[in-house]
Amino acid sequence: VDRLKRQIGFIVELDKLKTILRQSWLADGSRRENSAEHSWHIAAMALVLAEHANADMDLDLARVVKLLLIHDVVEIDAGDVLVYDIAGNADKAERERRAAERIYGMLPEDQAAELRALWEEFETGETDEARFAAALDRLMPLLHNFLTEGRAWRQHGITADQVLARNAGIAAGSTVLWDYARELIEEAVERGYLLPAAE
Amino acid sequence: VDRLKRQIGFIVELDKLKTILRQSWLADGSRRENSAEHSWHIAAMALVLAEHANADMDLDLARVVKLLLIHDVVEIDAGDVLVYDIAGNADKAERERRAAERIYGMLPEDQAAELRALWEEFETGETDEARFAAALDRLMPLLHNFLTEGRAWRQHGITADQVLARNAGIAAGSTVLWDYARELIEEAVERGYLLPAAE
Numbered sequence: 400v401d402r403l404k405r406q407i408g409f410i411v412e413l414d415k416l417k418t419i420l421r422q423s424w425l426a427d428g429s430r431r432e433n434s435a436e437h438s439w440h441i442a443a444m445a446l447v448l449a450e451h452a453n454a455d456m457d458l459d460l461a462r463v464v465k466l467l468l469i470h471d472v473v474e475i476d477a478g479d480v481l482v483y484d485i486a487g488n489a490d491k492a493e494r495e496r497r498a499a500e501r502i503y504g505m506l507p508e509d510q511a512a513e514l515r516a517l518w519e520e521f522e523t524g525e526t527d528e529a530r531f532a533a534a535l536d537r538l539m540p541l542l543h544n545f546l547t548e549g550r551a552w553r554q555h556g557i558t559a560d561q562v563l564a565r566n567a568g569i570a571a572g573s574t575v576l577w578d579y580a581r582e583l584i585e586e587a588v589e590r591g592y593l594l595p596a597a598e
Numbered sequence: 599v600d601r602l603k604r605q606i607g608f609i610v611e612l613d614k615l616k617t618i619l620r621q622s623w624l625a626d627g628s629r630r631e632n633s634a635e636h637s638w639h640i641a642a643m644a645l646v647l648a649e650h651a652n653a654d655m656d657l658d659l660a661r662v663v664k665l666l667l668i669h670d671v672v673e674i675d676a677g678d679v680l681v682y683d684i685a686g687n688a689d690k691a692e693r694e695r696r697a698a699e700r701i702y703g704m705l706p707e708d709q710a711a712e713l714r715a716l717w718e719e720f721e722t723g724e725t726d727e728a729r730f731a732a733a734l735d736r737l738m739p740l741l742h743n744f745l746t747e748g749r750a751w752r753q754h755g756i757t758a759d760q761v762l763a764r765n766a767g768i769a770a771g772s773t774v775l776w777d778y779a780r781e782l783i784e785e786a787v788e789r790g791y792l793l794p795a796a797e
Contacts, residue, residue, distance in 0.1 A: 403778060406646050411745065413642055414625040417635045426613040436616045439638035443612055443667050447605045447709060461660030464667075468642050510646060546610065579602060 402507050409505040415475045422481050422551045423543040432543065434471045434479060441535045442467040448535065451575040456527040466532040469514055470521040473498035483561055495522075524568075534572025538580055541566065545583050549592030559588050560596035601706050608704040614674045621680050621750045622742040631742065633670040633678060640734045641666040647734065650774040655726040665731040668713055669720040672697035681764055682756055694721075723767075733771025737779055740765065744782050748791030758787050759795035 416435040423432045445463050452458045471479075476498035480487040503515045520529050541562070544552050552562070562584055570577035587593040615634040622631045644662050651657045670678075675697035679686040702714045719728050740761070743751050751761070761783055769776035786792040 403650070403774065407741070407778075409646060410639075410643050411625055411741065413639060414742075414745075417624055417631070417639075418626065418628065425616055426610055427617065429617065432616070433635065435638045436632065436634040439634045439641070439667065440609075440612060440616075442638070442641065442663075444609050446664060446667065446713075447609060447705065451602070461663070464641075464660070464663055465645060468638065468645065468663075506646065514645075542606070542610065543613075546613075575602070579606075 405505060405507050406510070409502070412475065412502060412505055413472065416472060419471075419474045419479055421479045421540075422555070423540050424547045424550045426543060426546040428547050428550065434474050437539070438468055438471050441532075441539050444535050444539065445532070448573075448576065449531075451573045452527070452531045453571075453573055456531065458527055458531060462528040463532050465517055466521045466528055467535065469517055470532065470536065472502055472514075473518065475502055481555060482565055483555060483557055524571075530568075531572040534569040534576055537566045537569050538576055541580055541583055545587055545592065548590070549587055552587075552593050556594065558594040558597045559584055562593060563596075604704060604706050605709070608701070611674065611701060611704055612671065615671060618670075618673045618678055620678050620739075621754070622739050623746045623749045625742060625745040627746050627749065633673050636738070637667055637670050640731075640738050643734050643738065644731070647772075647775065648730075650772045651726070651730045652770075652772055655730065657726055657730060661727040662731050664716055665720045665727055666734065668716055669731065669735070671701055671713075672717065674701055680754060682754060682760055723770075729767075730771040733768040733775055736765045736768050737775055740779055740782055744786055744791065747789070748786055751786075751792050755793065757793040757796045758783055761792065762795075 416438070417433050419434040420431045421434055421437055423437070424430070425432055442464050445460065445467055449458060449460050449463070473495040477491065477494040480491055499515055499518050503511045503518070506514065520526055521532055524530055524533055540551070544550065563581070566580055567577070569580050584593065588595050615637070616632050618633040619630045620633055620636055622636070623629070624631055641663050644659065644666055648657060648659050648662070672694040676690065676693040679690055681687070698714055698717050702710045702717070705713065719725055720731055723729055723732055739750070743749065762780070765779055766776070768779050783792065787794050
């Protein structure tokens with residue numbers, strides 16, 4: 400019973416992720432996206448796009464989905480930081496490590512260790528599953544930016560070279576999706592959603 | 599390329615689930631929950647509570663997670679209906695069937711068939727995975743109601759016997775979680791969050 404109580408405590412804590420706002424706007428432009436619904440969206444995305452993982456990968460799709468479901472939980476304590484914000488990202492790793500300790504630590508020990516290991520796997524990005532999961536996590540904000548005519552990009556004065564540099568890692572998970580992402584970025588510049596590369 | 603375009607079209611369509619409001623309120627009472635973040639929450643819940651599935655079940659957890667990720671997508675067209683609203687539920691099945699056809703039909707044929715079959719599996723509730731998934735989908739609103747002092751229950755004048763009848767199916771997925779749910783319901787009545795059974 401104590402075990403179930405701890406599990407429920409963790410599940411209740413997860414509710415807070417619904418109040419963490421990301422930089423992305425919903426496709427209809429009505430409001431900013433929160434990290435809980437984002438996590439759902441990329442997990443569902445994984446079910447549909449798994450076939451585009453690089454051919455040399457031996458992908459465990461269930462593991463990809465797990466990584467995507469839990470990768471943002473640390474934001475409950477550490478918040479969501481704009482990926483192009485260098486100052487805000489300086490102590491991000493340490494804040495997220497403490498968050499993982501506290502939040503996953505609410506679970507029974509075996510599960511705390513398991514979910515923490517999954518989170519570290521995502522962060523380290525050294526397995527095929529982590530690389531493909533990270534590719535989806537990067538592709539999604541590109542899509543949202545494109546669909547909202549570059550709303551978050553324009554808001555923060557982001558340029559195409561920043562977006563290209565930030566997202567080049569998509570290729571490590573899927574060259575097919577990276578080709579698609581580059582087309583999106585190119586078209587975003589053409590349509591004026593995204594500033595061209597700075598001089 | 600046409601295949602990827604269809605998949606992306608479906609993924610973009612999914613964004614609309616973030617605008618479908620449920621009857622449940624967030625645990626902090628700040629606003630009603632949407633169906634996308636709810637789907638994330640119960641999928642993450644499955645990772646943590648899988649061990650409580652009934653002992654005679656041979657559970658494929660990855661399948662449970664898939665069911666939970668896609669089970670509410672039809673609400674994009676069909677909306678979320680209060681489970682105690684008999685009139686609103688009269689043509690629900692037909693509205694959801696049409697929704698499944700349109701939304702899953704955006705995908706390439708093989709994937710459309712796969713996701714539609716998963717949705718039907720959840721709705722029919724005849725596999726162990728569907729029974730356990732449904733148990734989580736029912737337990738979560740109980741938790742949210744309890745945490746918000748019965749906010750949605752009081753709003754709609756729901757009584758304990760309605761809640762007991764509606765949720766008895768939890769036992770088919772997990773008698774452990776059904777015992778826990780009954781304790782919650784009992785305590786909710788004691789605390790005045792939920793009306794006792796009608797005469």
